[in-house]
Each structure stands twice: as structure tokens, then as C-alpha cells.
Amino acid sequence: MNTIQDPARRDFIKAGAALGVGLTLGFHLNSTRAAKLSIPTPAGEAFAPNAFIRITPDGAVTVLIKHLEMGQGVNTGLPALVAEELEVPWKDIRVESAPADHTLYNNLLWGPMQGTGGSTAMANSYEQLRKAGATAREMLKEAAAQAWKMDRASLKAEAGHVVNPATGQRLSYGQLAQSAALLEVPDKVELKAAKDFKVIGKGFKRTDTRAKSDGSAMFGLDLYLDGMLTAVVARPHRFGDSLKSFNADKALAVPGVKAVFAIPAGVAVVATDTWSAIKGRQALSVEWEPGPGAGLSTESIFSSYRELAKKPGAVARNDGDAAKVLASATKKIAAEFEVPYLAHAPMEPLNCVVQVKEDSCDIWTGDQFQTGDQRNAAKVLGIAPEKVRIHTMFAGGSFGRRANTQSDYIVEGVAIAKRMGVPVKTMWTREDDIHGGYYRPCYLHTLEAGLDDKGQPVAWTHRIVGQSIVAGTSFEGGMVKNGVDQTSVEGASSLPYAIPNLHVDLHSPKLPVPVLWWRSVGSTHTAFATEVFLDELAHAAGADPVEFRRKLLKDHPRHLRVLNLAAEKAGWDRPLPAGWGRGVAVHESFNSYVAEVAEVSVQPDGGFKVERVVCAVDCGTAVTPDVVKAQMEGGIGFGLAAALHSAVTLRDGRAVQSNFDDYRVLRIKEMPRVEVHIVASDAPPTGVGEPGVPPIAPAVANALFAATGKRLRKLPLGTKVV
Amino acid sequence: MIHFTVNGKPHNVDVPKDTPLLWVLRDQLQLTGTKFGCGESFCGACTVHIDGKPAKACAVEVGGMAGKSVTTIEGIQGAVIEALRDTWAELDVPQCGYCHSGQLMRAAALLSGNPKPSDEQIDTAMNGNLCRCATYQRIRDGIHAAAKRLSA
Numbered sequence: 040m041n042t043i044q045d046p047a048r049r050d051f052i053k054a055g056a057a058l059g060v061g062l063t064l065g066f067h068l069n070s071t072r073a074a075k076l077s078i079p080t081p082a083g084e085a086f087a088p089n090a091f092i093r094i095t096p097d098g099a100v101t102v103l104i105k106h107l108e109m110g111q112g113v114n115t116g117l118p119a120l121v122a123e124e125l126e127v128p129w130k131d132i133r134v135e136s137a138p139a140d141h142t143l144y145n146n147l148l149w150g151p152m153q154g155t156g157g158s159t160a161m162a163n164s165y166e167q168l169r170k171a172g173a174t175a176r177e178m179l180k181e182a183a184a185q186a187w188k189m190d191r192a193s194l195k196a197e198a199g200h201v202v203n204p205a206t207g208q209r210l211s212y213g214q215l216a217q218s219a220a221l222l223e224v225p226d227k228v229e230l231k232a233a234k235d236f237k238v239i240g241k242g243f244k245r246t247d248t249r250a251k252s253d254g255s256a257m258f259g260l261d262l263y264l265d266g267m268l269t270a271v272v273a274r275p276h277r278f279g280d281s282l283k284s285f286n287a288d289k290a291l292a293v294p295g296v297k298a299v300f301a302i303p304a305g306v307a308v309v310a311t312d313t314w315s316a317i318k319g320r321q322a323l324s325v326e327w328e329p330g331p332g333a334g335l336s337t338e339s340i341f342s343s344y345r346e347l348a349k350k351p352g353a354v355a356r357n358d359g360d361a362a363k364v365l366a367s368a369t370k371k372i373a374a375e376f377e378v379p380y381l382a383h384a385p386m387e388p389l390n391c392v393v394q395v396k397e398d399s400c401d402i403w404t405g406d407q408f409q410t411g412d413q414r415n416a417a418k419v420l421g422i423a424p425e426k427v428r429i430h431t432m433f434a435g436g437s438f439g440r441r442a443n444t445q446s447d448y449i450v451e452g453v454a455i456a457k458r459m460g461v462p463v464k465t466m467w468t469r470e471d472d473i474h475g476g477y478y479r480p481c482y483l484h485t486l487e488a489g490l491d492d493k494g495q496p497v498a499w500t501h502r503i504v505g506q507s508i509v510a511g512t513s514f515e516g517g518m519v520k521n522g523v524d525q526t527s528v529e530g531a532s533s534l535p536y537a538i539p540n541l542h543v544d545l546h547s548p549k550l551p552v553p554v555l556w557w558r559s560v561g562s563t564h565t566a567f568a569t570e571v572f573l574d575e576l577a578h579a580a581g582a583d584p585v586e587f588r589r590k591l592l593k594d595h596p597r598h599l600r601v602l603n604l605a606a607e608k609a610g611w612d613r614p615l616p617a618g619w620g621r622g623v624a625v626h627e628s629f630n631s632y633v634a635e636v637a638e639v640s641v642q643p644d645g646g647f648k649v650e651r652v653v654c655a656v657d658c659g660t661a662v663t664p665d666v667v668k669a670q671m672e673g674g675i676g677f678g679l680a681a682a683l684h685s686a687v688t689l690r691d692g693r694a695v696q697s698n699f700d701d702y703r704v705l706r707i708k709e710m711p712r713v714e715v716h717i718v719a720s721d722a723p724p725t726g727v728g729e730p731g732v733p734p735i736a737p738a739v740a741n742a743l744f745a746a747t748g749k750r751l752r753k754l755p756l757g758t759k760v761v
Numbered sequence: 762m763i764h765f766t767v768n769g770k771p772h773n774v775d776v777p778k779d780t781p782l783l784w785v786l787r788d789q790l791q792l793t794g795t796k797f798g799c800g801e802s803f804c805g806a807c808t809v810h811i812d813g814k815p816a817k818a819c820a821v822e823v824g825g826m827a828g829k830s831v832t833t834i835e836g837i838q839g840a841v842i843e844a845l846r847d848t849w850a851e852l853d854v855p856q857c858g859y860c861h862s863g864q865l866m867r868a869a870a871l872l873s874g875n876p877k878p879s880d881e882q883i884d885t886a887m888n889g890n891l892c893r894c895a896t897y898q899r900i901r902d903g904i905h906a907a908a909k910r911l912s913a
Binding site for chain 2: 110111244245247248249251252257258260261263269294313314384385386387388433435437438666670674675680699700706707708710712
């Protein structure tokens with residue numbers, strides 16, 4: 040699983056050189072957009088020692104990014120690894136999205152598959168991209184050594200140049216590019232020691248801020264190709280329904296509407312422009328065949344989940360004999376937790392631009408799962424997956440939504456473009472997004488625990504009921520073990536606390552509502568249930584919540600370190616104003632450790648505000664410290680939206696919410712002051728995109744308990760404690 | 762034909778009058794810095810200036826635009842937006858960045874009318890602009906820093 044591929048393969052040169060052509064071929068972009076998309080590359084002259092680096096004679100160093108930039112900072116953190124080893128000033132680094140090709144751009148923690156998710160981008164690239172940079176550096180040094188008839192070992196690389204320290208002679212990387220391109224790629228290269236880092240762990244800026252401040256950043260939705268049409272799709276609002284019949288007459292009468300036809304997802308309305316397509320869809324009349332979602336409601340789902348929770352489930356973890364010890368415990372505590380379906384609701388609604396050609400296809404989109412999407416698009420067209428070229432654009436948020444093994448938003452776009460024969464942008468409205476499923480599943484958790492006469496927890500049982508995310512997908516084989524979807528129980532089955540008798544089991548009922556990973560996946564709900572319940576045990580034991588956790592984490596130094604750091608920086612023991620409360624939660628996800636202390640103020644009428652959050656994170660080496668901080672700040676805000684507001688509820692199998700008025704997310708007024716502290720570490724880096732999310736909901740619920748004495752076990756919490 | 766000005770240039774557009782200004786800017790004029798987020802004026806991703814005042818382009822019908830002047834993120838100029846862009850860069854405010862055209866257009870309107878806003882005034886002015894990456898803390902800090910820079 041953790042094998043690092045050797046990127047130093049000479050045949051990558053071909054791929055790198057071809058890329059400049061690949062990005063510009065075949066399409067005449069509208070002139071206003073062309074400048075932003077076509078990156079002229081003097082193919083054949085570039086030094087491309089591997090699939091990640093291209094140095095042209097003008098000295099430009101381009102780093103190819105195999106992951107999706109969706110805000111988490113891969114276009115900054117990944118080139119930093121190259122800049123470090125290659126000895127290139129940060130300002131001279133350019134970045135470009137890599138083409139979809141799992142043979143070159145495999146996610147080394149998943150593969151063989153190109154994809155972004157699970158907070159793996161930095162973790163799987165750390166050694167790969169440093170090696171790529173070091174390989175290029177040594178080849179440039181060798182080229183200079185040959186020019187000067189010297190030994191490579193006596194030369195130095197610095198600031199985009201190879202330097203002869205004895206004579207002060209210098210050659211720039213641009214000057215050396217062509218001769219370096221003719222050299223053999225070395226098998227082995229030395230990586231720099233952490234103490235010599237000049238970029239990694241230092242303060243440097245994102246590569247994309249300017250473009251994201253002047254309107255020039257290109258998201259999928261921003262692509263306009265000559266002759267392009269725009270499509271929207273009428274899909275069944277009720278989950279599980281299918282198309283019975285439709286009448287296109289009125290839709291086709293809308294000016295601008297070009298075609299209306301059935302596709303597997305529903306009925307496509309294709310028009311010259313977005314507004315005509317939307318109006319065409321409004322005019323369309325469709326009859327749906329009721330399916331298994333008829334009658335399904337949030338109430339009926341939780342009622343059936345409560346029945347299931349009475350029975351034992353598939354065992355995820357079993358230490359000691361929890362049932363027996365629980366029966367004889369001095370004190371017993373039981374609680375039930377409930378979390379709703381959640382839509383990802385990224386700011387950029389889903390979309391893709393597709394052009395189908397005779398035996399190939401081009402797709403422009405923000406994409407987390409390029410390899411699976413190539414495969415699924417190819418299936419629609421009956422061509423080989425490698426004939427599907429995916430051009431990965433910036434994604435306006437994603438949070439897991441564009442990591443879909445069904446490729447839902449891609450295959451429908453391909454089906455439409457295939458029929459139309461011209462480029463088509465298929466786009467979703469916000470209502471399509473909120474109604475569209477692929478939600479974080481709703482879950483019911485039931486927990487019981489026993490304390491001994493000293494107030495120490497001696498037994499813990501935890502039952503989880505909720506849909507499996509990976510069931511029926513290509514991930515099922517790897518991620519379901521003994522009937523347990525690991526993504527349903529992660530964070531619960533990995534409970535770090537020293538409780539000798541511990542039992543975790545799972546029911547995975549099937550429902551016609553499609554579900555998907557949502558930023559931090561299982562930990563979105565397991566952290567809430569376990570960290571609130573642990574707080575309940577601390578209260579029952581008459582113990583301080585931080586002190587109670589400390590004792591139970593003595594064998595988990597990384598948990599303990601973030602807990603202590605957050606508590607110290609928050610001033611855990613300092614008194615708060617009247618009506619305020621402080622709560623803590625600590626949770627590991629994706630091998631990163633995060634503790635958060637939340638402070639809330641509660642008004643006499645029960646209205647409350649999250650005032651301040653202090654966060655401590657241990658993500659190993661913090662390659663881009665400011666991005667780490669930003670991800671914690673953003674993860675806390677994203678998690679707080681779900682903690683306070685967000686829920687998709689079902690009535691007769693349909694999502695009740697439609698847009699940001701009723702599917703509420705966090706607004707600036709509700710954003711607390713967040714302080715982030717990074718644990719100094721030279722361990723290999725782990726991810727930061729997701730791990731900031733899980734602790735915030737339990738920290739806030741625990742703070743509200745501290746302020747009011749009311750224990751809240753159901754999300755969303757709302758804005759008032761009643 | 763509807764005649765109006767966008768970023769100082771006169772335009773004549775021939776589309777149904779009920780077409781939202783947002784889709785005219787994007788689909789007809791290819792000014793794609795103005796983003797689509799909700800279509801119902803809930804999120805602010807499409808914030809532009811109409812005759813100098815911030816407006817949500819998804820909720821403005823182009824039929825009412827005759828004779829008016831629109832400024833988008835591509836066309837806005839002056840010390841205020843320059844200061845905001847500089848502090849946005851200094852603090853690396855955006856993450857995914859999708860909402861930030863709208864955030865900056867709204868922030869520029871705020872600072873033009875109130876050169877030294879408080880946290881509360883910032884929150885009130887910016888509350889209609891959603892950011893799913895929750896970059897709100899840096900938005901606040903970026904506006905304060907730009908205000909300071911402009912008063913120096």
C-alpha cells in the first residue's frame with residue numbers, strides 16, 4: 040500500500056513533452072478564454088526528466104499536479120516539494136494540472152488509480168515529488184559538469200542555477216535544459232535532510248491567490264468552447280423513481296432550446312445558453328414511475344434504524360467482554376445520537392464540459408476520481424478508457440462530491456455530448472445539487488458505558504446504524520471487512536481511550552438514497568457520538584473533561600500532545616464570563632491528530648454563539664504551515680455549518696430542502712475566531728483537508744453542556760438551546 | 762436589444778428580457794469571473810456593481826439594465842480593489858476561490874462607503890456572501906488590513 044513508485048523513468052519525457060500539445064490540441068477556444076488555457080510548450084526542447092517537472096530553455100519550471108485543487112492547497116504544497124529539492128526560487132515555480140493517466144499519476148496510497156481524497160495528496164506525494172525534484176537537480180548538475188568537464192559532486196545547485204563554488208561560474212537551469220534532456224535519468228538520488236529545508240515548513244504563498252482574486256482562475260463552469268451548447272437534466276426528485284414518459288413540445292418551443300431527449304439519468308434539455316436550458320426544463324412535462332423511495336421519510340428511516348439498533352450488528356471491534364463487564368459496572372450511562380443526511384453543496388455546482396469525437400473524448404471538469412471517470416465515460420462511448428482525456432480544472436469546492444465511483448455528473452454529460460456531436464456543458468443548478476443525493480448518510484448511534492467505583496470507564500459498547508458508502512462500488516472489496524464498511528465505523532472502532540472492554544458493531548441497511556463520502560467521512564459522525572459520550576462519562580465520574588481524557592490517552596502520545604496543546608493555548612482552566620461554556624474534543628482522522636476547544640456564549644433565551652475555537656493539529660511535517668492553518672480554520676467552519684444548521688430531510692422519498700435558504704450553511708456572522716497551533720514534528724506529512732472537521736461538532740455540544748447543563752445528542756444543534 | 766455598459770464598454774445584447782444579468786455576463790460576454798452559486802440571491806457568488814452599488818447578478822433581469830453601468834471583478838479598478846487584492850494575497854484568503862470574486866466585489870463596496878469598518882460592520886455587509894471553505898476569518902482580516910493600508 041505504501042510503496043513509492045520510482046518516478047525516474049525515462050519514458051516520462053515523452054509524456055511530458057506531449058503534454059503541451061495535449062492541452063491545446065483540437066479546440067479553438069473562444070478568443071477571450073484562449074490565453075488562459077493554452078500553455079505554449081516548446082515540445083522537444085523541454086527538459087522533462089519525469090512526469091512532474093518540465094523546464095524550458097527560458098528557465099520556466101513547471102510542476103505538474105496530479106491531484107485536484109479544490110481549495111485544499113495542492114497547487115501550493117506539491118510544487119513546494121519540487122522547489123525544495125530542485126533549488127528553485129518559489130516565485131519561479133509554475134503549476135499545471137496533470138492529464139488523467141494513472142500509469143503516471145497514480146495515487147500511491149490507493150492505486151492503481153489517479154484520484155484525490157482521504158487527505159492523501161501530500162502524504163502520497165511527499166517522497167515522490169521530492170525524488171522528482173532531486174532527480175532533475177542532479178541531471179542539471181551533470182549537464183553543467185559535462186560542460187565544464189568537472190565532477191558533478193563538486194558542483195552546487197542554488198536558486199535555479201548550477202554553480203561551481205571554486206570559480207563562481209554559473210549556468211541557469213534554462214541554459215542547461217536542452218543538454219540535461221539528453222542525459223540518462225539516475226536510478227538513485229539523495230534527498231535533502233530536514234535541517235536543510237528552505238521551502239518545506241517555511242512561510243510561502245499560495246500559487247493561486249492572484250488568479251482567484253481577479254476573476255481569471257478557470258473553474259470547470261468557466262469554460263466556453265466554440266459551438267458549445269449548454270444542458271441541464273430533469274432528474275426524478277424522488278429517489279428510486281424512473282422515467283415513465285415526457286412531452287418535449289413546450290420545452291422545444293422555448294427560444295434557444297435545441298434538443299430534448301432521454302438519458303439514463305433523466306431527460307436532457309440542451310440549449311444555446313444556460314438560461315434557455317433552464318427555462319426549457321421548466322417547460323418540460325415529465326412523468327416519473329414511482330420506485331422504492333415512495334413513502335420514505337426521515338422519520339420512517341430513523342424509526343427503522345431504532346428497531347435495527349436493538350439487534351447485534353457486524354462486529355467492528357471487540358476487546359474483552361464489554362457486555363458482561365457493563366452488566367456489573369458501578370455506574371451505567373446510555374445515550375443515543377442522531378445525525379442527518381448532508382449535501383456537500385460546494386459553491387461551484389457540478390458541471391462538466393464534454394466533446395465526443397469519433398474514437399475519443401475530451402472532458403473538462405473539476406475531478407477527484409480521474410481514473411474511474413475515464414473508465415465510466417469510456418463505457419458510455421464504447422471506447423478504451425485511455426481514449427478519454429480528462430482536463431482537470433479548479434474545483435469550486437468539492438468535499439468528496441466529485442469523488443464518485445458512479446461518475447454521475449460525468450457520464451450524463453458524456454451521454455448528452457455523444458448525442459449532440461458538439462461540445463456540451465452539462466451543469467447542475469443548486470436545486471439539482473441539494474436534491475441530487477450522494478449525501479453523507481444519516482446515522483443512528485447507540486452507546487452504553489460502565490464506570491467502576493473510582494469513576495474509570497471499564498466497558499463501552501457502541502452500535503452504529505446507517506447506509507454503507509462503499510457497498511456496491513469498486514471500493515467494496517477493499518473497504519468492507521467481515522461485513523463492516525470501514526468508512527462507517529472509522530473513529531469509533533479506532534477509539535483511542537484505554538477502556539479494557541470495548542465492543543463496536545454496525546448495521547448497514549440499504550435504502551434508495553445514494554450516499555457518498557463527505558469531508559472526513561466516518562469521522563463526521565463517529566467523532567460526534569464518541570466525544571460527546573466520553574464527555575458524559577467524565578461528567579458522570581465527576582471529572583474534568585480534559586483530565587479525564589488525559590488519563591485514558593496515556594498510551595497515545597500524539598492524541599495527548601494535541602489535547603494538551605489545545606487546552607493550554609485555550610486557557611482551559613481560566614474562568615469564563617457568565618453564560619459561557621467551554622468544550623473539548625480530540626480525534627484522529629487520516630493519520631492526523633486534532634484537538635479543538637470551543638467557547639460558546641449562551642443568552643438567557645437559549646440563543647448561543649460559538650465565540651472562539653482553539654485548535655491543535657499534529658499532521659507530521661507541516662509542509663505548508665499556512666495552508667495547514669487555513670485547512671483547520673476552514674474545516675472548523677465547514678464542520679460548524681453541519682453542527683449548527685445543515686440537514687437534508689426526506690418526505691415521501693424527496694429531499695425537502697432546495698437551496699441555501701433551507702439547506703443552511705455557515706455565514707460570516709457565525710464564524711468564530713479560530714486559533715490554530717501546529718505541533719512541531721519531523722514525521723512524514725499526513726493530510727489536513729479533512730481532519731479539522733470532526734472535533735468541532737462535539738466540542739461545541741460539550742461547550743453547550745458546560746454552559747447550560749443540557750446535553751445535545753442530535754445534529755444539527757440549531758441556534759438555540761431549549 | 763438592450764443597451765448597457767459593462768466595465769466601461771457599451772454592449773447591446775439580444776436576449777429575452779427575463780434573462781438574469783449573471784447569464785448575460787457569463788454566456789454572452791464571457792466574463793466568467795462572476796460566478797453562479799445558487800441562482801436565488803442566497804449566496805452572493807455573482808455579486809457585481811450596478812451603477813456603483815453591489816448587486817446579485819442572478820437576481821437582476823437584464824431587461825431592466827438599459828442605460829445602466831455594470832462593473833465585474835474583471836473590470837473593477839482603483840485603490841480600494843488594489844488594496845483588497847494585495848491583502849488577499851498577503852493573507853492567502855481564498856481556498857477554492859470560487860466565491861471570492863463576489864466576496865471582493867462586496868468588500869470593495871463596503872470599504873468605498875466605510876473606510877474603517879468594525880468586525881460587526883464587516884459581518885453585516887458580508888453576511889450575504891457564502892464561502893463553503895469558510896475563509897471568513899481571513900476575509901475579515903483581509904478587509905481590516907486593506908482599510909488600514911488605504912488610510913496610511
